[in-house]
Amino acid sequence: MATRVGAPVVEARELEGEVRLQGLTRRFGEVVALQDVALRIAPREVVAVVGPSGCGKSTLLELVCGLQEPSDGTVHAGRAVLMPQRDLLLPWLDARDNAALPLRLAGTNKSDARAQAHALLTELGLDGFEASRTWELSGGMRQRVAVARTLLSGAPILCLDEPFGALDAITRADAQTWLSAILHRTPRTVLLVTHDVEEAAVLADRVLVLSPRPGRIVADLAVDLPRTATGRDPTDARVVAVRARALEALRGAMA
Amino acid sequence: MLAALVVIALLGGWEAYARLGSIDDFILPAPDQVAASLWEDRGLLWDNLLVTAQEVVLGLALALAAGALLALALHRFGPLRRAVYPLLVGTQAIPIVTIAPLLAAWFGYGLLPKLVIVALVCFFPIVVTTLDGLAAVDPEQHKLLRSLGASRAQTFRWVEAPAALPAALSGAKIAVAVGGIAAVFAEYAGSEKGLGHLLLQSIPQLETARAWAAVTVLAALAICCFALLALAERRLAPWAHRKDPDA
Numbered sequence: 001m002a003t004r005v006g007a008p009v010v011e012a013r014e015l016e017g018e019v020r021l022q023g024l025t026r027r028f029g030e031v032v033a034l035q036d037v038a039l040r041i042a043p044r045e046v047v048a049v050v051g052p053s054g055c056g057k058s059t060l061l062e063l064v065c066g067l068q069e070p071s072d073g074t075v076h077a078g079r080a081v082l083m084p085q086r087d088l089l090l091p092w093l094d095a096r097d098n099a100a101l102p103l104r105l106a107g108t109n110k111s112d113a114r115a116q117a118h119a120l121l122t123e124l125g126l127d128g129f130e131a132s133r134t135w136e137l138s139g140g141m142r143q144r145v146a147v148a149r150t151l152l153s154g155a156p157i158l159c160l161d162e163p164f165g166a167l168d169a170i171t172r173a174d175a176q177t178w179l180s181a182i183l184h185r186t187p188r189t190v191l192l193v194t195h196d197v198e199e200a201a202v203l204a205d206r207v208l209v210l211s212p213r214p215g216r217i218v219a220d221l222a223v224d225l226p227r228t229a230t231g232r233d234p235t236d237a238r239v240v241a242v243r244a245r246a247l248e249a250l251r252g253a254m255a
Numbered sequence: 256m257l258a259a260l261v262v263i264a265l266l267g268g269w270e271a272y273a274r275l276g277s278i279d280d281f282i283l284p285a286p287d288q289v290a291a292s293l294w295e296d297r298g299l300l301w302d303n304l305l306v307t308a309q310e311v312v313l314g315l316a317l318a319l320a321a322g323a324l325l326a327l328a329l330h331r332f333g334p335l336r337r338a339v340y341p342l343l344v345g346t347q348a349i350p351i352v353t354i355a356p357l358l359a360a361w362f363g364y365g366l367l368p369k370l371v372i373v374a375l376v377c378f379f380p381i382v383v384t385t386l387d388g389l390a391a392v393d394p395e396q397h398k399l400l401r402s403l404g405a406s407r408a409q410t411f412r413w414v415e416a417p418a419a420l421p422a423a424l425s426g427a428k429i430a431v432a433v434g435g436i437a438a439v440f441a442e443y444a445g446s447e448k449g450l451g452h453l454l455l456q457s458i459p460q461l462e463t464a465r466a467w468a469a470v471t472v473l474a475a476l477a478i479c480c481f482a483l484l485a486l487a488e489r490r491l492a493p494w495a496h497r498k499d500p501d502a
Contacts, residue, residue, distance in 0.1 A: 065402050082402040084395050091494035092417040101413065102403045135497040153403055 016078030017043030017156035017189040019064055023073035026059050032214035033059045036073070039208070039217065043156070044187040046227065048200030050246060051210030052254060057193040058085075060215070061159040064191060080157035080191075085165060087146035089134040095141075096121060096130035099148035106154075120148045124178055140171040147179065157189040165195065173234075176202050180231030197250065201242040202232045209249040219249035284464040292464040293471060299453070300472050306449040308476055310366065310438040314373025315431055315480070321374065322381030323423050329382070330389040330415075347379050351437060355444035369441040369449075376437035377430035381423055388422025389415055421495035424488040431480040435473045450476075 019041040026034040033056040041047050049057050062068045063075055065082045081102070089098045097104075100117035104110070118130050124144045129137065137145065143163060150158055163179075164172045176199060183190065194200055200207045201223065209219035223242050225232060232239045266286045272278070273285035280288065293300065325343075329336040355372055362368035392414055400410045442451025450469045457466040488495065 062398075067398055067402060080402075082399065084399055086395065088393065088396050088399050090396075090414065090417070091497065092492070105400075105403055105405045105409050105413070133494070133497070135494070 048204035056215030318377035326385035381426035384426030
């Protein structure tokens with residue numbers, strides 16, 4: 001049986017950031033999306049998930065967030081919040097109110113929620129844009145607001161589904177830098193789905209490689225490099241080596 | 256600009272036909288006679304306009320309230336939607352002209368039967384567009400809200416209601432164009448005042464120019480209401496007119 005949202009309060013706070021998956025299988029009718037996935041993620045660990053399209057990466061995140069029930073196996077995780085691929089900002093709210101949404105949903109009053117959102121947006125380099133309408137923001141800015149919204153949920157586990165997939169290369173490199181910075185200051189457990197092995201090597205402590213459907217973990221690569229406040233340098237030889245290993249595992253999985 | 260030219264051309268054609276053709280004034284008055292009547296009968300037209308405008312505006316407000324509530328209920332409960340939606344479409348086949356006298360007999364000759372008739376005509380487009388607005392919410396958005404722990408009521412407050420607002424106003428814009436006609440039918444069925452009442456009196460009295468003046472005022476009323484709703488939409492839902500990169 002899965003323990004989920006509202007995990008026992010008695011559990012040590014540190015463990016809220018832990019994710020444990022055992023024998024996890026998810027079927028949609030005849031189609032097996034994920035098969036027998038076992039995984040333990042320590043609190044504050046950043047784990048990247050790479051794999052071919054349709055290998056069940058998004059399903060994995062939704063299972064961890066409790067948005068789907070496993071067909072078999074168990075999910076043990078503290079409160080996890082999903083950041084979907086598209087930013088899904090609400091056009092009737094300005095940048096600050098979009099970021100503050102989880103606080104308002106949790107019952108924080110308007111002015112406190114806005115103050116917290118403003119502080120975080122400032123930290124993310126959006127000072128002066130807090131009252132902007134969503135359509136006035138660039139793609140990179142919208143993604144910052146979406147990340148702020150995810151962080152302000154206060155969940156110890158963040159499930160990011162290709163958060164920067166729609167951004168151009170320069171904006172994406174920039175986004176990886178500020179995400180590293182924010183995770184450096186306020187560490188969280190992160191499950192990061194990406195199709196970009198370089199992004200995985202720059203941001204993560206571990207890189208999981210999934211096979212084509214039915215998705216199984218075919219490689220679990222430790223990055224063994226410290227995370228820094230600005231993200232690793234993608235041209236660093238050791239990062240390039242991690243990337244090469246991940247690519248090789250991915251090719252092996254596809255074969 | 257182009258619209259003005261079209262109007263001028265039509266009026267010119269009408270004027271020429273009415274003047275040069277062998278048509279009696281009481282059958283088809285020329286536009287200048289209608290204009291003269293608009294001026295001479297301005298007091299009379301104004302008094303009756305106020306009555307009809309009240310019926311249209313209040314009827315539309317009633318339709319908006321009832322339509323939005325019904326749309327919400329239908330959206331919330333799938334079985335209710337499947338049960339009631341066909342019936343709702345069926346109500347639109349009811350010939351309002353023929354049931355208006357029944358409603359007048361039922362509700363009396365005051366404001367109420369007019370409101371009911373205007374609302375009956377107006378509420379259908381409002382229900383349909385509001386329902387579409389509610390259904391158009393991205394399923395991913397629902398997923399996100401669920402992940403953030405939002406309750407059903409919170410999802411409505413933060414996502415569904417704002418999404419449905421511009422849709423409901425669009426429905427109201429469609430509705431208000433026919434709302435004036437509904438008010439006229441309602442007044443035909445029994446009334447002492449209003450532009451419909453004025454029309455009904457002017458035609459047998461062979462005051463055809465006045466009748467056309469009343470029609471002109473009705474058209475102006477519809478245009479004003481439409482413009483006000485369009486303005487309200489821009490004010491209340493500015494996002495609906497923005498090209499959202501994510502949409």
